[in-house]
Amino acid sequence: MDVLQYGIITFVIYKLFEYKTLQYFLVSYPDIIILVVLLNILVGRYMGLQVFEYFRFAPLLRKLDEEE
Secondary structure (H helix, E strand, O other): OHHHHHHHHHHHHHHHHHOHHHHHHHHHOOHHHHHHHHHHHHHOOOOOOOHHHHHHOHHHHHHHHHHO
């Protein structure tokens, strides 16, 4: 089932990148790609923990540091 989902997603992305308008947009504004990568990091796709989780659990982390 996972292989089928991967194949469908790959096909859809391939078809999206065939559009000349999207190709022109990505070549003209490469900063958008950097922005997407930064948003993924912010959401936590590449870091394991979301950046927001650090702020959410900051009081707990401070309390643990005080106990040690």
